[in-house]
Amino acid sequence: MTIDPATMLSLYPKFLQLRLLGDESLRDALGVEIGETITIEGAVSFDRTLLNAAIEGAYAGEGDGASVQDMDGEEWSLSLDSTRSPPAVRLSKEESAYLLVGLAWLLPKASDRLHHLEGLRRELAIGVAALAPWREILARRTLNLPEIDALQEVIDRSPMSRARKIAADVTKGKGDLETFAPGSAESYAPFVGSDPASDLASFRDGMLPGIVRAWLDWDQFEGAKMALLGCGQGSLAPATELRDLPGDHLVRLAEWGLEGADLLSKVAIIEVGLPSIRRVPDLTGPLSRLVEQIRDMEPKSEGSRAKLLMASLITVEAELSRTQALAHLPPFQRRIAALAHASLFDRTAHHRVDTDGFAKWALEARGRHFYLQELVDLRSEPRWHPEGATAERLDAELMGRIRNAAWANTDSIAGTELEELLMGSGGRSISSRVQFPGSFLPGPAEGAYDAAPSPPQEFEEILDQSLADRELTPRSVIALVNLSAMFRIGDERIDRAVELVRAAGYHFSADVGTDERDLLIDGLAKVAAGTRRADLARDVRIMLRRLRVDGSAPLPATREFLTCVTAAAAHGNLAEWADFVGDCAIEAANSIASEDEARLLHFDLERLCQCEPLVRARGGGRALATLQLTLKE
Structure with missing residues (x-):
C-alpha cells in the first residue's frame, strides 16, 4: 500500500509537521506544496503567493488598476506610493485601505534591489559575507517566497534589528523570547565570533580585536556603542581599539554612557576612558559622573538595573541551554555572548519594563534551567558558580x-x-x-580552573592558622571556602582540610547550627570543584550521607543531589564526572522522603541529562526510572 505525502505527514505531531514543511528541499522531494496567508491588522487575509505576484506585477508597471482577491474572495485594488523607497503598496476596497511596507526584493531592476540591500547592510551592520549569496541572487532576479523569508531571517538576526524589535515590543507591552534570547548561533557572532576560543586570554587577544574592528569599520561612534556590549569582563574593552578612539568620540561616548548605555557598557566606558585622561582631559567630567552614578546604585532597590541585567542573563542563558545554539563554545565565551544580549535588552528596555516583575518571572520560569546548566559547566570552568548570578554579586563585581x-x-x-x-x-x-x-570573586567569564592566582602571603597565614584547629569547626573551613574562590590553593592545605573532615567523622562539631552547617558543606563542595580534589568531593558526599543515615536534619534529597553535582566538578574528565553524578542521582532517588521531592528531583535530573546526555547512560537513567516508579505508587 502506498501512502501519499499528505497522509504520511498527518501521522506526525503538529509541531513536527510544521518543522518538516519548513524544509523546502523536503517539500520538493515529496512533491508537496503549501499555501501561506498574510493577515493585515487582524482584519483581512490574503494568499501570500498571489499578493506577492500582484505586487511584483505592479512594480513591473503592468498597468494601473491591479487587484488581488482576499481569502474571502473579495476584490481589493492595489496601487503604489512612490514617495517611499521602496514604493509602498496601498490596498483598498470601498472605505477600507491599508498601506504595506514595500518589498524591495520584488523590484524589477537589479540595481534597485542591490541598492536597497546595501542600504540595509549599512543601516543594520550586517556582515558582508552574510549577504553575499543574496547579492548574487538579487543581481539576477527577484526572490521567491521562501527566499524572502530566508533573507528576512538574516536581517532579523542583526543586533541592530533586534534592538529595534525589543524597543517595539516594549512599547506595545509585549515580549518575544526569541527577540532578545535568539536560538541561532549567527545572532551572537557579532559579539563573540563563530569559533570557540581556547581561553579568555586567547579570545581577548586573538578574536575580540577583529570583532571590535568590524563594528568600528561600520561606524566609528555607533559601532563603538555596539562593540561595548561584547566587553562584559574587565580585561576586554581596554585591550581593543576602543581605547584609541579620537578624543571627541571618547567624550561623546562617556556622555552618552550617562543616559543611554546599559550597565556593563557604563563600566566598560570607564575602563576604556581612564587610560586616556592625559590625552583627553575633557573626559574627566563625564567619567567622574559615570563613576558616581554606578557608586550610588542600590542593587536591591525597586527597578534596579542590576536586577534587570541579572534577570536578562538568566533568561538568555536558560534559552541557550534549551536550544543548544552555542553548545560549540566554551562556557565563558557563551556567557560573554549571553551578557551581550542581556545588556542589549537592558540598554533598550530599562525604565520601560516592570523590572521586578520581569525578575520574578525569570527566576520562576527560567531560574532552574539556568542553574542546572551552570552546574554542568562547572566541570570545565569550576570557579564561577551560578549562585553568583544575583544583583548583589553583580554590584560587588x-x-x-x-x-x-x-x-x-x-x-x-x-x-x-x-x-x-x-x-x-x-x-x-x-x-x-x-x-x-x-x-x-570571579565573574561569569572567569571560571576557568587555571586562571586563579596564588594568594598573598598574609592570606596564606590566615589559611594555615584556621586549618591548624584540631576539630572541624566553622573557623576551620570559612577561610578556605572564601579564599579558594579567589586564589589557587595548594594541595598541602587541601590535604589538611581532608584530614580534619575525616578525623571528625565527617561531621561538624555539635554546636554548629543546621543552616550554618549546610552552608559550610556546600562551601566544601565548591572547594572540591575549584581545586579539582576528587578525594574532598567524595568526603562531601559522605558528610551528606551521614546526615541522612543519622537522621541529623539531613538536606532534602534534591538539595543534597545538587550539592553533589557541585562537588562532581572536582572531576574534569567528562566520563568520571558523569559517573560521580550518576551515582549520586541513584543514591538520591533511593532516599526520597516525599512525592514532592521525587517530582522536583525528577525535573532536575531530566534537565541535567538534557544538558549532558552522558549522565543518563552513567546512572541518571536508572535514577529517573526509580523516581518514575515512586511517582506512580
Whole structure:
C-alpha cells in the first residue's frame, strides 16, 4: 500500500509537521506544496503567493488598476506610493485601505534591489559575507517566497534589528523570547565570533580585536556603542581599539554612557576612558559622573538595573541551554555572548519594563534551567558558580572592576577629581562600595580552573592558622571556602582540610547550627570543584550521607543531589564526572522522603541529562526510572 505525502505527514505531531514543511528541499522531494496567508491588522487575509505576484506585477508597471482577491474572495485594488523607497503598496476596497511596507526584493531592476540591500547592510551592520549569496541572487532576479523569508531571517538576526524589535515590543507591552534570547548561533557572532576560543586570554587577544574592528569599520561612534556590549569582563574593552578612539568620540561616548548605555557598557566606558585622561582631559567630567552614578546604585532597590541585567542573563542563558545554539563554545565565551544580549535588552528596555516583575518571572520560569546548566559547566570552568548570578554579586563585581581599572591607571588620574573618587578612602570614594570577598570573586567569564592566582602571603597565614584547629569547626573551613574562590590553593592545605573532615567523622562539631552547617558543606563542595580534589568531593558526599543515615536534619534529597553535582566538578574528565553524578542521582532517588521531592528531583535530573546526555547512560537513567516508579505508587 502506498501512502501519499499528505497522509504520511498527518501521522506526525503538529509541531513536527510544521518543522518538516519548513524544509523546502523536503517539500520538493515529496512533491508537496503549501499555501501561506498574510493577515493585515487582524482584519483581512490574503494568499501570500498571489499578493506577492500582484505586487511584483505592479512594480513591473503592468498597468494601473491591479487587484488581488482576499481569502474571502473579495476584490481589493492595489496601487503604489512612490514617495517611499521602496514604493509602498496601498490596498483598498470601498472605505477600507491599508498601506504595506514595500518589498524591495520584488523590484524589477537589479540595481534597485542591490541598492536597497546595501542600504540595509549599512543601516543594520550586517556582515558582508552574510549577504553575499543574496547579492548574487538579487543581481539576477527577484526572490521567491521562501527566499524572502530566508533573507528576512538574516536581517532579523542583526543586533541592530533586534534592538529595534525589543524597543517595539516594549512599547506595545509585549515580549518575544526569541527577540532578545535568539536560538541561532549567527545572532551572537557579532559579539563573540563563530569559533570557540581556547581561553579568555586567547579570545581577548586573538578574536575580540577583529570583532571590535568590524563594528568600528561600520561606524566609528555607533559601532563603538555596539562593540561595548561584547566587553562584559574587565580585561576586554581596554585591550581593543576602543581605547584609541579620537578624543571627541571618547567624550561623546562617556556622555552618552550617562543616559543611554546599559550597565556593563557604563563600566566598560570607564575602563576604556581612564587610560586616556592625559590625552583627553575633557573626559574627566563625564567619567567622574559615570563613576558616581554606578557608586550610588542600590542593587536591591525597586527597578534596579542590576536586577534587570541579572534577570536578562538568566533568561538568555536558560534559552541557550534549551536550544543548544552555542553548545560549540566554551562556557565563558557563551556567557560573554549571553551578557551581550542581556545588556542589549537592558540598554533598550530599562525604565520601560516592570523590572521586578520581569525578575520574578525569570527566576520562576527560567531560574532552574539556568542553574542546572551552570552546574554542568562547572566541570570545565569550576570557579564561577551560578549562585553568583544575583544583583548583589553583580554590584560587588562592578565595584571591583572600577577599582581595578583605577589601580591600573594611577598615573593617568593623578591630580584630577577622579583620583579622590577612585583612590580615596572617604565615603564618597568607590572604595566605600568595594566588598570582600564579593568584589574579588570571579565573574561569569572567569571560571576557568587555571586562571586563579596564588594568594598573598598574609592570606596564606590566615589559611594555615584556621586549618591548624584540631576539630572541624566553622573557623576551620570559612577561610578556605572564601579564599579558594579567589586564589589557587595548594594541595598541602587541601590535604589538611581532608584530614580534619575525616578525623571528625565527617561531621561538624555539635554546636554548629543546621543552616550554618549546610552552608559550610556546600562551601566544601565548591572547594572540591575549584581545586579539582576528587578525594574532598567524595568526603562531601559522605558528610551528606551521614546526615541522612543519622537522621541529623539531613538536606532534602534534591538539595543534597545538587550539592553533589557541585562537588562532581572536582572531576574534569567528562566520563568520571558523569559517573560521580550518576551515582549520586541513584543514591538520591533511593532516599526520597516525599512525592514532592521525587517530582522536583525528577525535573532536575531530566534537565541535567538534557544538558549532558552522558549522565543518563552513567546512572541518571536508572535514577529517573526509580523516581518514575515512586511517582506512580
